[in-house]
Amino acid sequence: MDLSNISETLIAGKADELRKMVEEGVKENINPADILNQGLLPGMDAVGKKWKAGDMFMPEVLRSAKAMSISMDFLRPLLKDDDVGNAGTMIIGTVAGDLHDIGKDLAAMMFEGAGYNVINIGIDQSNENFVDAVKEHKCNLLGMSALLTTTMPRMGEVINSLKEAGIRDQVTVIIGGAPVTEEFAREIGADLYAPNAGSAVDITREYLQNKN
Amino acid sequence: MKMNQTINKSTKFRVLSDDQIEQIFYAALEVLERTGGMIYHEEALELFRDSHAVVKGNHVRVPPYMIEEALNFYPRKITLRGRNNVRSLHIQKDTVTFGTGSDLPFTHDRKTGERRRTTYQDVTNAAKLVDALSHYDFFMSHGIVGDAPNPQTYDRHQFMAMLEGCTKPMVLTSVDGEGLEDLWKMGCLVQGGEEEFRLNPLFVAYIEPISPLKNDKTAVEKLLFAAKKKLPAMYTPCPSSGATAPATIAGMLVQSLAETLMAVVLCHLKSPGTPLIMGGVTTLLDMKYSTYSYGAPELSLASAANTDISKWLNLLMFSTGGCTDSKILDEQAAAEQMMNLFYSYLSGANLIHDVGYMDHGTNASLESLVMNEEMMGMVKAFGKGINTDDDHLALELIEKIGPAGEYVTSGHTFDHWKEWFMPKLQDRSDYETWKQNGSKTMLDRVKERTQHLLDTYEPEPLDEKLKKELKEIASAADARHS
Ligand code: B12
Numbered sequence: 225m226d227l228s229n230i231s232e233t234l235i236a237g238k239a240d241e242l243r244k245m246v247e248e249g250v251k252e253n254i255n256p257a258d259i260l261n262q263g264l265l266p267g268m269d270a271v272g273k274k275w276k277a278g279d280m281f282m283p284e285v286l287r288s289a290k291a292m293s294i295s296m297d298f299l300r301p302l303l304k305d306d307d308v309g310n311a312g313t314m315i316i317g318t319v320a321g322d323l324h325d326i327g328k329d330l331a332a333m334m335f336e337g338a339g340y341n342v343i344n345i346g347i348d349q350s351n352e353n354f355v356d357a358v359k360e361h362k363c364n365l366l367g368m369s370a371l372l373t374t375t376m377p378r379m380g381e382v383i384n385s386l387k388e389a390g391i392r393d394q395v396t397v398i399i400g401g402a403p404v405t406e407e408f409a410r411e412i413g414a415d416l417y418a419p420n421a422g423s424a425v426d427i428t429r430e431y432l433q434n435k436n
Numbered sequence: 437m438k439m440n441q442t443i444n445k446s447t448k449f450r451v452l453s454d455d456q457i458e459q460i461f462y463a464a465l466e467v468l469e470r471t472g473g474m475i476y477h478e479e480a481l482e483l484f485r486d487s488h489a490v491v492k493g494n495h496v497r498v499p500p501y502m503i504e505e506a507l508n509f510y511p512r513k514i515t516l517r518g519r520n521n522v523r524s525l526h527i528q529k530d531t532v533t534f535g536t537g538s539d540l541p542f543t544h545d546r547k548t549g550e551r552r553r554t555t556y557q558d559v560t561n562a563a564k565l566v567d568a569l570s571h572y573d574f575f576m577s578h579g580i581v582g583d584a585p586n587p588q589t590y591d592r593h594q595f596m597a598m599l600e601g602c603t604k605p606m607v608l609t610s611v612d613g614e615g616l617e618d619l620w621k622m623g624c625l626v627q628g629g630e631e632e633f634r635l636n637p638l639f640v641a642y643i644e645p646i647s648p649l650k651n652d653k654t655a656v657e658k659l660l661f662a663a664k665k666k667l668p669a670m671y672t673p674c675p676s677s678g679a680t681a682p683a684t685i686a687g688m689l690v691q692s693l694a695e696t697l698m699a700v701v702l703c704h705l706k707s708p709g710t711p712l713i714m715g716g717v718t719t720l721l722d723m724k725y726s727t728y729s730y731g732a733p734e735l736s737l738a739s740a741a742n743t744d745i746s747k748w749l750n751l752l753m754f755s756t757g758g759c760t761d762s763k764i765l766d767e768q769a770a771a772e773q774m775m776n777l778f779y780s781y782l783s784g785a786n787l788i789h790d791v792g793y794m795d796h797g798t799n800a801s802l803e804s805l806v807m808n809e810e811m812m813g814m815v816k817a818f819g820k821g822i823n824t825d826d827d828h829l830a831l832e833l834i835e836k837i838g839p840a841g842e843y844v845t846s847g848h849t850f851d852h853w854k855e856w857f858m859p860k861l862q863d864r865s866d867y868e869t870w871k872q873n874g875s876k877t878m879l880d881r882v883k884e885r886t887q888h889l890l891d892t893y894e895p896e897p898l899d900e901k902l903k904k905e906l907k908e909i910a911s912a913a914d915a916r917h918s
Contacts, residue, residue, distance in 0.1 A: 283678065283683075327726075332681075373541045403541035403798070420726060422725075422726070
């Protein structure tokens with residue numbers, strides 16, 4: 225199987241077709257990590273580039289991300305933890321008292337598109353819920369969203385709770401939302417800030433590469 | 437005697453035909469009967485359970501006859517009175533009023549030119565400008581008091597900041613039901629008691645559902661409080677076409693009407709006759725930058741259509757105009773603000789808010805408020821339409837002046853030129869004069885006027901005793917939440 229066909233199908237956002245191709249690839253004994261690294265990820269990379277160049281738009285990008293996510297649901301259990309390209313698990317949610325969800329959902333979809341196993345815990349999530357979810361799912365990435373000046377401080381509180389629980393080092397923390405700034409992220413000790421869902425994946429990837 | 441005359445006292449503008457409105461209305465009824473909505477509030481669920489609605493858990497579906505019945509009970513006129521004792525805001529069909537938007541987290545700092553967080557002082561300054569500028573009829577906070585002692589009680593402090601600077605009627609956002617109750621108590625103090633407030637409400641409560649078709653606990657508790665006290669309120673969906681609503685304008689209008697009608701029924705079940713106002717910031721999600729657009733032409737089109745629907749339903753309308761996605765006050769800001777001001781005005785929406793909003797609803801700018809004053813004046817001059825009575829047809833005058841005469845010195849001109857729009861910021865000078873005056877741009881003039889108003893305008897001060905009493909409510913709230 226020519227893995228570049230997988231990339232093409234992913235770029236076209238054909239979810240069902242893509243999943244079939246991935247399943248076939250596995251049946252043909254192609255290494256799942258190769259399917260990911262030589263088929264799916266290059267496809268998503270191309271999508272990201274096209275988007276930045278203004279050749280693709282949100283509905284198209286998110287269709288590809290959705291297709292990626294559906295195929296990853298199948299592929300993920302077959303990957304080894306230390307396979308290159310295996311992004312890991314992300315918890316994402318909107319903090320307590322805040323009901324804005326669409327921005328966080330878009331960010332979640334972008335991370336799914338990047339191969340993360342994203343667990344979207346929803347809006348108005350208490351600090352405890354965030355900490356519990358991080359523990360339960362042993363995630364390596366935590367995303368928090370706040371759209372209100374009044375709820376932004378919750379993000380700092382969650383980070384403190386993670387420290388108290390001794391699991392702060394387990395996760396990279398990325399935050400976003402309209403009133404959030406780079407400066408605020410620094411103040412509360414988040415690792416990363418993304419001004420929009422599109423840049424979030426790149427910012428995270430770059431950070432993790434430099435860290436390792 | 438002339439028979440069967442139609443005189444247009446104003447310009448006319450309509451997007452939807454009656455038949456189209458009916459299509460949208462029937463579709464919205466279908467949505468509420470088939471798809472229904474989610475309600476996260478126990479008392480509201482109880483009210484629906486005791487009615488003919490079908491309630492399963494938090495899911496509520498409503499048969500059309502309940503909606504048709506409820507629609508008969510909404511007031512067609514609400515009059516607000518500012519703290520200056522003037523009943524200045526008549527919310528009634530085809531009467532247009534303008535006001536700011538609320539809660540902008542950032543402010544364009546006039547000194548540094550940088551973006552920073554909004555403060556109490558910024559809100560008071562915006563209040564002063566709105567008080568000083570005659571085309572603003574009502575005030576929303578413009579910015580948020582980011583330096584309030586506790587985010588959980590910011591709304592009370594924000595109201596204080598607003599009252600200090602502005603005597604006009606207001607539209608207020610609140611944290612939750614408890615916050616709204618405090619604001620209402622403060623309002624009653626200002627108006628001289630609960631009964632006076634009922635006859636002369638000082639403000640409308642701003643409340644929103646969560647598109648698509650969700651009603652959270654705090655929104656519903658505010659709604660029920662408003663219904664209980666007969667406090668004027670608006671339930672204003674903020675769908676983004678393509679993200680939280682269909683990507684077609686018609687589909688977005690159907691959904692947001694269904695969201696409105698859910699509140700119409702709920703308030704009716706709680707207390708018939710609630711002064712509820714229809715609303716909607718109906719716009720799209722930009723598909724390149726994934727932002728909620730305040731400058732898209734589709735916002736203007738959908739908003740005007742929504743106003744058409746409101747009139748057909750005999751509901752009052754809270755609409756949107758004078759706002760932009762631009763980060764600074766530039767050419768883009770002027771184009772977008774003018775466009776959505778213009779069409780919201782022509783549509784005849786009753787309360788047009790968000791005037792002055794920058795950066796898709798995140799950035800405040802005092803200068804934007806001042807520039808919009810000029811644009812509102814221009815728009816209103818257009819809306820006046822053309823008077824065609826004998827005096828205005830000027831047949832006698834044309835005969836008197838005759839061919840090759842002049843009109844400048846005629847009494848008719850002396851009387852009538854004052855009907856024209858008088859620019860304060862627009863420059864219509866000749867090139868040399870403009871150069872002599874310093875070759876100023878619109879923005880230069882806007883900046884000067886803003887500074888001048890802030891330096892010279894003094895709003896009628898708030899009575900010291902009243903101020904103390906108001907502050908006590910805010911402090912008590914702080915103590916409860918500390
Ligand atoms: C739509 C909207 C709503 C809708 C939300 C519906 C929904 N389904 O989400 C409703 C009507 C419910 C709503 C309610 C309120 N809102 Co509101 N809302 C907005 C609005 C207009 C657009 C938000 C939006 O959808 N943007 C589009 C999305 C795609 O963008 P985004 O959320 O910013 O997300 C992007 C990035 O920020 C980033 N991102 C976001 N989260 C995350 C997380 C991670 C991990 C990452 C990496 C990235 C990331 O990626 C996204 C995509 O690029 C904003 C104004 C604005 N421009 O932000 C006001 C705004 C956020 N709301 C505001 C207010 C005041 C309120 C209310 C308090 C009003 C009231 N008093 O009733 C309530 C609060 C309810 C509550 N408790 O949460 C204020 C906040 C002001 C402040 N200083 O805090 C704003 C700024 C508008 C304003 N000036 O008044 N709102």
